[in-house]
Amino acid sequence: xxxxxxxxxxxxxxxxxxxxxxxxxxxxxxxxxxxxxxxxxxxxxxxxxxxxxxxxxxxxxxxxxxxxxxxxxxxxxxxxxxxxxxxxxxxxxxxxxxxxxxxxxxxxxxxxxxxxxxxxxxxxxxxxxxxxxxxxxxxxxxxxxxxxxxxxxxxxxxxxxxxxxxxxxxxxxxxxxxxxxxxxxxxxxxxxxxxxxxxxxxxxxxxxxxxxxxxxxxxxxxxxxxxxxxxxxxxxxxxxxxxxxxxxxxxxxxxxxxxxxxxxxxxxxxxxxxxxxxxxxxxxxxxxxxxxxxxxxxxxxxxxxxxxxxxxxxxxxxxxxxxx
Ligand SMILES: Cc1cc2nc3c(=O)[nH]c(=O)nc-3n(C[C@H](O)[C@H](O)[C@H](O)COP(=O)(O)O)c2cc1C
Numbered sequence: 001x002x003x004x005x006x007x008x009x010x011x012x013x014x015x016x017x018x019x020x021x022x023x024x025x026x027x028x029x030x031x032x033x034x035x036x037x038x039x040x041x042x043x044x045x046x047x048x049x050x051x052x053x054x055x056x057x058x059x060x061x062x063x064x065x066x067x068x069x070x071x072x073x074x075x076x077x078x079x080x081x082x083x084x085x086x087x088x089x090x091x092x093x094x095x096x097x098x099x100x101x102x103x104x105x106x107x108x109x110x111x112x113x114x115x116x117x118x119x120x121x122x123x124x125x126x127x128x129x130x131x132x133x134x135x136x137x138x139x140x141x142x143x144x145x146x147x148x149x150x151x152x153x154x155x156x157x158x159x160x161x162x163x164x165x166x167x168x169x170x171x172x173x174x175x176x177x178x179x180x181x182x183x184x185x186x187x188x189x190x191x192x193x194x195x196x197x198x199x200x201x202x203x204x205x206x207x208x209x210x211x212x213x214x215x216x217x218x219x220x221x222x223x224x225x226x227x228x229x230x231x232x233x234x235x236x237x238x239x240x241x242x243x244x245x246x247x248x249x250x251x252x253x254x255x256x257x258x259x260x261x262x263x264x265x266x267x268x269x270x271x272x273x274x275x276x277x278x279x280x281x282x283x284x285x286x287x288x289x290x291x292x293x294x295x296x297x298x299x300x301x302x303x304x305x306x307x308x309x310x311x312x313x314x315x316x317x318x319x320x321x322x323x324x
Contacts, residue, residue: 001013001014001308001311001312003171003188003193003194004138004171004193005138005171005173005193005194006194008117008137008138008171009038009066009068009095009096009117010066010095011033011036011037011038011065011066012036012037013035013036013037013304013307013308014173014184014193014194014195015032015036015037015038015184015194015195015196015197015304015307016037016038016040016068016098016119016140016173016194016195016196016197017029017032017037017038017039017040017196017197017198017201018040018070018098018121018140018148018175018196018197018198019040019041019042019043019069019070019072019098019100020042020148020198020201020202020286021042021044021045021072021271021275021286022042022045022209022271022272022274022275022276023042023201023202023207023208023209023275024039024040024041024042024045024070025041025042025045025055025208026041026055026056026058026059026061026062027062027206027207027208028041028201028206028207028208029041029059029063029067029068030059030062030063030067031204031206031207031299031300031301032067032201032300032304033063033065033066033067034062034063034065034300034301035299035300035301035303035304035305036065036304037300037304038066038067038068038096039059039063039067039068040067040068040069040070040096040098041055041056041059041067041068041069041070042069042070042072043069043070043071043072043085043089044070044071044072044074044080045271047080048080048081048084049081049084049085049087049088050088052069052085052088052089052092053088053091053092056069056088056089056092056093056094057092060092060093066095066096067094067096068094068095068096068097068098068119069085069089069092069094069096069097069098070097070098070099070100071085071086071089071097071098071099071100071104071107072099072100072101073099073100073101073102073103073104073107074101074102075101075102082106082107083110086107086110086111087110089111089114089116090110090111090114090116094116095115095116095117096116096117096118096119097111097116097117097118097119098118098119098120098121098140099118099119099120099121099136100120100121100122100140101149103130103134104118104120104131104134104136105134108134108135108136112135117137117138118135118136118137118138119136119137119138119139119140119173120136120138120139120140121139121140121142121175121196122139122140122141122142122151123141123142123143123144123146123149123150123151123153123155123160124151124153124155124160125160125163125164125167125168127151128141128164128167128168128172129167129168131170132168132169132170136170137170137171138170138171138172138173138193139164139168139170139171139172139173140172140173140175140196141157141160141161141164141172141173141174141175141192142175142176142196143155143156143157143160143161143174143175143176143177144156144157144160144176145157145176145177145237145288145289145290146175146176146177146198146237146288147176147198147199147225147237147238147286147287147288147289147290148198148236148237148286148288149234149235149236149237149286150176150227150235150237151235152230152233152235156177157174157176157177157190158190161174161187161190161191161192162190162191164191164192165190165191165192166191171193172191172192172193173187173192173193173194173195173196174186174187174190174192174194174195174196175195175196175197175198176288176290177288177289177290178195178196178197178200178290179197179200179290179293179294180293180306180307180310181306181307181308181309181310181311181312181313181314182310182314183195183197183307184307184308184310184311185311185314185315185318197290198286198288199217199286199287199288199290199291199294200290200293200294200303201300201303202214202217203217203218203294203296203297204297204298204299204300204303205297205298205299205300206299206300209275209276210274210275210276210277210278211278212278212279212280213274213275213278213280213285214297216239216280216287217239217287217291217294218294218295218296218297220239220287220291220292220294221291221292222289222290222291222292222293223292224239224240224291224292225237225238225239225240225287225288225289225291226238226239226240226244226248228244228247228248228251228263228266228267228284229263229267230251231251231254231255231256231258232258232259232260236284236286237286237287237288237289238284238285238286238287239285239287239291241280241281241284242281243265243266243270243281243282243283243284244266244284246266247263247266247267247284250262250263250266251263265283266283266284267283267284268283270282270283270284270285271283271285
């Protein structure tokens, strides 16, 4: 299947693995890229330019296919060394960067000068148009269903994607709630040129996370995620667990007076404990409603092959229907 996204990134299938904290290691990115999609290393999990350079080198040892690096721009008091991380990306010969979070305008000149394609992930038409205006090559349009940070507008993909298609000139992929060939065909129908998946890729054989994380996704239904940190305007969709329930009680009790300090035990530094050690109640971790559509742990190759096969079958069936 050829789309503007497969052509832009030099990949076989229009499927991207979004950056994921403590999941997007070299093993994850290489497995997705080897299966014909675009794997993405999560830059901030590495944290320093040296570690990111090392992770990029490890990924190159595992695949000769294109892969990307996610640079999430967070509103922190002590920001990471973004120029250094960008330099590690450029020096490592990476050709695609997925930006997310705040406006990536400060990172763009260096990335564009190095010939790197930039896909910015955002949760509204407004921010997608901004990304287009500042020179991003593509957008990943993340609907309200998504695992992670859905923004504050709460617009699901059945509305958000066609709205993006009506307004954008640059290509975009759907993101949030995507799991299978049905998701891909629906995304294409709504004007996307491919799809981005997070949660679905965690439940794969190669995902370098503890088995408990994969089993938690399999056990979850579409009713098991919660939105937290809304009062802080930093809404995150997470899988419900004991820590999340504690967090939600704090939010109810403290109301608008809540600060990040109040919830540090539930959100700060919890990813290594969950993803690496499998201590599932250690804190809040991002997970999409799409968990309700995830029932197995295939390899990335099996997953992507199956998505493409199902998409082709659906398209053939629709063609037959259209012919009557
Ligand atoms: C565990 C987890 C961690 C994530 N961490 C990040 C991150 O660090 N940066 C980022 O841009 N997106 C992050 N995301 C969002 C994904 O890249 C992707 O946009 C999202 O998962 C899509 O929704 P889905 O889970 O329904 O497929 C994360 C998602 C998950 C599930």
